[in-house]
Amino acid sequence: MNDVLAPSLPVLYTLSSQATHEAVHLLCRMLVFDPSKRISAKDALAHPYLDEGRLRYHTCMCKCCYTTSSGRVYTSDFEPVTNPKFDDGFEKNLTSVRQVKEIIHQFILEQQKGNRVPLCINPQSAAFKSFISSTVAQPSEMPPSPLVWE
Secondary structure, eight states: OTTOOOOOHHHHHHTOTTOOHHHHHHHHHHOOSSTTTSOOHHHHHTSTHHHHHHHHHHHHTOSSOEEETTEEEOOSOSSOOOSSOOOOGGGGGOOSHHHHHHHHHHHHHHHHTSSOOOOOOOTTSTTHHHHHHSSSOOGGGSOOOSSOOO
């Protein structure tokens, strides 16, 4: 897996004009191909980036906290543990980027068998030009062109 690169910090900062240092730091820790080196869910939930969102959620939206005449009563456990725990064992068999792409492709094909609207590329969208010039776009996905694609 030597062909897997670390996330590009400048690219992550350009994802949003509101990207903070904490947000990019958490993304970098999550976007690690090797699951043994990736941040754990427990550590991700304890990351400072989530503190503000957690505070807002428990201030007005959750069902575990409630308001009394003397003020807001907060739960004693902001991140309860669920049972059964999530099993990430399937990732241990993923040894290459190509294998991951194949599994994602199979997942997409299975999803398309259902009664869902198929995913279509909108050539009029603002992001289309950057998509076409990216390495993500495959020749078969390109619109008709006088240029010869691979």
